[in-house]
Amino acid sequence: MRRSNLPAELNRFVGRAAEQAELAALLAESRLVTVLGVGGVGKTRLALRAAAAVQKRSGEEVRLAELAPLRDPELAEHAVVEALGLTDHTRRGPREVLLDHLAERRLLLVLDGFEHLVDVCAPLVHELLTAAPGLTVLATGRRPLRIPGETVLTLAPMDEPDALSLLAERAARAGAPALADDAAVRELCRRLDGIPLALELAAGRLPLLSVEQLLARLDDRFRLLGDGGRGTLPRHQTLRTAIGWSHELCTPEERLLWARLSVFAGPFDLEAVEYVCGGTGLPQDGILDLLGGLLAQSLVTREDTAAGPGYRMLDTVAAYGAEWLAALGDTERMRRRHRDWYMGLATWCELEWFSPRQAEVAARTAAALPNLRAALDVCLEVPDDAHLAQHLAGTLWFAWVGCGRLSEGRHWLDRALALDSGHEEARLKALWVLGYVAVLQGDPTAAVAALHSCRERARASRNRLAEAYATHRLGCLALLSDDFPRAEELLGRALDAYGELGELNSNVLMGQVELAMARAFRGDLEGATAICREVREVCEERGERWTRAYALYVLAYSAWTRDALPEARELLVECVTINHLFRDLVGVVLAVELLALVTVSEGDPVEAAVLQGAALPVWDAVGIQLFGSGSFDGPRALCAGRAVEELGAERYEEAFRLGQGLSLDETVERAVAERPGAVPGGRSGVAAPRPFRTARPPVVPGTRKPAGSPTGKGGEAAG
Numbered sequence: 001m002r003r004s005n006l007p008a009e010l011n012r013f014v015g016r017a018a019e020q021a022e023l024a025a026l027l028a029e030s031r032l033v034t035v036l037g038v039g040g041v042g043k044t045r046l047a048l049r050a051a052a053a054v055q056k057r058s059g060e061e062v063r064l065a066e067l068a069p070l071r072d073p074e075l076a077e078h079a080v081v082e083a084l085g086l087t088d089h090t091r092r093g094p095r096e097v098l099l100d101h102l103a104e105r106r107l108l109l110v111l112d113g114f115e116h117l118v119d120v121c122a123p124l125v126h127e128l129l130t131a132a133p134g135l136t137v138l139a140t141g142r143r144p145l146r147i148p149g150e151t152v153l154t155l156a157p158m159d160e161p162d163a164l165s166l167l168a169e170r171a172a173r174a175g176a177p178a179l180a181d182d183a184a185v186r187e188l189c190r191r192l193d194g195i196p197l198a199l200e201l202a203a204g205r206l207p208l209l210s211v212e213q214l215l216a217r218l219d220d221r222f223r224l225l226g227d228g229g230r231g232t233l234p235r236h237q238t239l240r241t242a243i244g245w246s247h248e249l250c251t252p253e254e255r256l257l258w259a260r261l262s263v264f265a266g267p268f269d270l271e272a273v274e275y276v277c278g279g280t281g282l283p284q285d286g287i288l289d290l291l292g293g294l295l296a297q298s299l300v301t302r303e304d305t306a307a308g309p310g311y312r313m314l315d316t317v318a319a320y321g322a323e324w325l326a327a328l329g330d331t332e333r334m335r336r337r338h339r340d341w342y343m344g345l346a347t348w349c350e351l352e353w354f355s356p357r358q359a360e361v362a363a364r365t366a367a368a369l370p371n372l373r374a375a376l377d378v379c380l381e382v383p384d385d386a387h388l389a390q391h392l393a394g395t396l397w398f399a400w401v402g403c404g405r406l407s408e409g410r411h412w413l414d415r416a417l418a419l420d421s422g423h424e425e426a427r428l429k430a431l432w433v434l435g436y437v438a439v440l441q442g443d444p445t446a447a448v449a450a451l452h453s454c455r456e457r458a459r460a461s462r463n464r465l466a467e468a469y470a471t472h473r474l475g476c477l478a479l480l481s482d483d484f485p486r487a488e489e490l491l492g493r494a495l496d497a498y499g500e501l502g503e504l505n506s507n508v509l510m511g512q513v514e515l516a517m518a519r520a521f522r523g524d525l526e527g528a529t530a531i532c533r534e535v536r537e538v539c540e541e542r543g544e545r546w547t548r549a550y551a552l553y554v555l556a557y558s559a560w561t562r563d564a565l566p567e568a569r570e571l572l573v574e575c576v577t578i579n580h581l582f583r584d585l586v587g588v589v590l591a592v593e594l595l596a597l598v599t600v601s602e603g604d605p606v607e608a609a610v611l612q613g614a615a616l617p618v619w620d621a622v623g624i625q626l627f628g629s630g631s632f633d634g635p636r637a638l639c640a641g642r643a644v645e646e647l648g649a650e651r652y653e654e655a656f657r658l659g660q661g662l663s664l665d666e667t668v669e670r671a672v673a674e675r676p677g678a679v680p681g682g683r684s685g686v687a688a689p690r691p692f693r694t695a696r697p698p699v700v701p702g703t704r705k706p707a708g709s710p711t712g713k714g715g716e717a718a719g
Contacts, residue, residue: 003663004055004062005083006048006110010302013049014169015162016042023050023153027108027136030151031129034139037155039316040197043140044112046155051110051138061107068113068315069265069370071377073120078408080109080124082369087404087585091443094407095124101620102132113315115141122147157194164189166196170203174296177206184211191215197298197316198242204297205249217245243320246297256281257290258299258313259328262321263338266370267303267310272345276337306363335378342368342375343388346395353398354505356543362582365399372396376412380419387423389416394429400437402546404585409437428454428466435473439480447477468497472511479518482631487518509535509547516554521631529558549578549587553594557635560598568598573672580668588664589618590632592671597639602675605643606655612639613659614667 026033027050035043048064055062065083067076077094086101109128114121118141125137126147139145144152158166167189168179179185188211192198205214247255260277261268273291278284291311294300303312313321325331345368349361365372372392379389393412400409413434421427435451438444451470458467475490491514498508512535520528532551539548552575559568572595579587592615600608615636644652662670 003059004052005085006052006055006062006064007303009048010304011173012169013045014166015158016046016049019046019153019155020049020053023047024053026151026153027054027138030149031135032125032137032139032145032147032150033153034141034144034150035153035155036141036144038142038195039319040195040314041155041157042196043155045196047110047112047138047140051108054108061105062110063107064110064112066112066266066370067117067121069374070117071265071374073117074411075373075408076114076117076120077124078405078411080111081407082405083109085583087406089406089440089442089586091410091438091441091446092407095127097407098124098128099131102128102135104134105132106134107132108136108138111137111139113141114139114145115143118143118145121145158189158196158199159194160186160189163192163194163199167199167203170200170298171206174204175207176203179206179211184215188215192242195242197314200298201242201246204299205246207296217249240320243317246299247320247324250297250299251290251293253282253286254290254293255324257287258294258317258321259325259330260321260334261294261300261313262318262325263331263334263374264313264318264371265374267305267312267367268371269308269310269367272341272371273311275341276334305367307360307367310367338371339375339378339388342371343392343395346372346392346399350395350398353402353546354542354544356545358544358546359581361398362403365396365403369399372399376416380415383419386416386419387421387426389419390421390423390426390430392416394426394433397433397436400433401440402582404583406437406441410434410441413437424457424461425463425466428458428461428463429469431457432466432469432473435470436476439473439477444477444481447473451477464497465501465503468494468501468503469507471497472507475511476514479514482521484518484522488515488522491515491518504538506544506547509538509544510550513547513550513554516551517631520554520557525558525561528554532558545578546582546584549575549584549591552578553587553591556591556594556598560594560601565598565602569595569602569675572598576668576671580664585618585664588668589615592618592667593639594635595671597635599675600639600642600646604675605646606651607675608639609643609647609652609655610659610662611667611671612636612643613656614662614670616660617662618664618667 023033023035023046035047037043051062051064054060063083063085065080067079070076070079077098081094081097084098084101086097090097092100111121111125121139122145125139125145128135129137129149144150157163164181164185167185171179188202189199192202202214209217247258250258257273257277260282261273263276264272270288270291274284274287278287282290291300295302295311299317300311300313303310322331325334345364349365352358352361376389376392379385379392389412393409393416396409396412399405400413413430417427417430417434431450431454435447435454438447438450451473455467455470455474458464458470471490472494475487475494478484478487478490491511495508495511495515498504498511512531516528516531516535519525519531532554535551536548536555539545539551552571556568556571556575559565559571572591575591576588576595579585579591592611596608596611596615599611640652643655647655659667
């Protein structure tokens with residue numbers, strides 16, 4: 001995994017040398033530092049600068065959790081899990097996952113914009129710091145957390161030299177003439193109280209106005225509002241005045257776009273803006289120019305995401321726009337348009353998951369997650385929209401399962417299904433998705449309840465497709481419980497139904513791979529291989545890579561049993577590469593462990609032990625090992641036994657510890673590297689291969705907690 005998720009700086013950091021030094025010193029002494037200050041004073045920028053310096057200096061892992069876009073306090077813990085890049089395949093709550101993950105790690109966690117969530121953030125931070133001695137928290141907000149050990153740095157506005165430098169630098173970037181260091185420029189900085197956001201807003205106007213013109217307009221605005229806010233702190237009033245003045249200098253169309261943009265949470269792209277904000281006073285074909293105008297005035301900032309270029313409005317600016325939107329009486333209509341766009345995006349992503357655009361879907365989903373959460377909130381607020389909540393929560397199965405957000409998916413699905421929507425089709429989809437999420441979380445009771453309910457309701461309403469999905473999930477549960485006859489029966493029945501209904505997608509293909517696994521576990525490697533070769537061909541035709549990786553996993557094991565070690569290695573290298581592309585940690589770790597077995601068979605027990613050690617940190621990131629299933633434990637157990645036999649316990653442990661110290665990227669790089677020293681086609685005297693699974697009787701589904709899914713973070717598609 002990457003050691004940092006901090007965003008790249010898009011423009012030069014100006015000034016604040018003393019504050020940077022002070023914050024660095026505090027972080028060296030205290031495990032909880034909170035940067036306080038008014039909106040627009042530069043808390044976030046300073047904190048990110050300090051965090052980047054820590055990462056560069058020490059190599060320590062640094063993670064940023066953006067809390068400002070959240071409306072639901074219950075999502076705070078999920079947002080931190082997301083920031084840490086964790087995938088958890090258990091029923092554990094997000095706090096337990098965080099406590100387990102952070103217990104023995106050194107990490108700097110940046111919590112940005114927590115003030116509206118302080119009641120949930122304060123106890124969370126206190127518990128994390130108590131349980132994880134290697135954790136340091138750097139928080140930014142407008143009020144302190146007020147927990148033991150907190151050190152507060154109150155960020156004042158910029159002093160005059162820094163304010164002058166910032167104004168000059170940003171004005172130059174906006175294309176304004178060079179500023180002279182004269183009384184008018186200093187007066188402008190003074191009247192803006194040295195607040196960075198206010199200075200940047202002013203700099204955005206300097207290509208159009210001289211400093212004197214700008215100052216005269218600002219003076220008028222200050223006099224107008226100077227007596228209005230008796231309960232307002234002077235610097236809050238200064239910022240609000242500067243934002244209001246910027247608002248007045250906008251054209252009517254720019255003001256309207258500003259107001260409508262306030263419904264977005266987190267980053268947004270141009271297509272979303274054109275749909276959500278266009279119409280009724282804002283022709284869609286004029287949105288781009290208006291957005292460019294707001295960007296030039298620093299009211300909107302550009303933000304590059306994994307899905308491509310995007311935009312963001314600072315919270316303080318968005319809050320001002322939201323007030324204007326409310327004054328126009330248009331808030332609810334715009335929130336519904338926002339919801340409709342992101343429901344459409346979710347539908348597109350679900351369909352495109354079964355295509356060569358899977359990687360793009362994963363990136364767009366990650367970038368849109370704050371807005372998808374906002375859309376779900378809107379659906380849940382209105383009783384008549386319960387069916388939309390169920391539909392959206394179900395449609396986003398690929399985000400919950402395919403992209404490793406099981407716990408958050410469970411949160412939304414439970415809330416949506418608690419409502420009576422009156423729309424059976426939406427409820428059925430949410431039910432089978434909930435059942436699948438519960439299967440992967442190791443919660444058979446909830447899984448069986450949801451899937452049986454889905455199947456019975458589907459039969460009653462003659463919805464054969466929903467019934468097939470429920471049957472498929474029950475087959476997956478049987479597979480994970482090592483009850484292979486029942487898994488074959490249920491998966492076969494579901495696949496027959498898919499065929500009769502003309503259903504073909506990642507879900508169907510993964511069902512075939514799961515059927516192949518069940519047959520392989522029973523010793524029918526020939527049948528399993530035939531299925532997975534067919535799946536691979538379909539994946540190649542459709543450009544589907546994610547499900548293909550799991551077919552390659554089965555084919556690689558089959559090749560190993562035939563002593564075709566070069567073929568097995570080639571298949572596993574591709575498998576690891578694909579799963580790493582999708583950040584599918586379960587797929588990565590399964591392939592790495594099978595690759596370790598291939599490696600020891602090639603005559604290199606040292607490298608095999610290193611790969612086995614490297615798998616452990618990946619399992620930690622996933623949250624649960626799949627070793628509850630004797631079948632999926634087979635390659636690991638075989639490899640460990642052979643490596644210990646050849647190396648001895650001490651040398652094996654030494655190599656194993658070396659692997660434990662590798663990062664995910666280093667593990668993948670090592671796994672896919674060419675191995676010219678490998679012994680082709682031979683096992684260096686090691687005993688002949690034994691069955692894929694270790695000897696143990698089948699387990700009836702529901703009698704014990706199943707292991708996590710062999711299909712990693714998904715494989716299920718639209719339904």
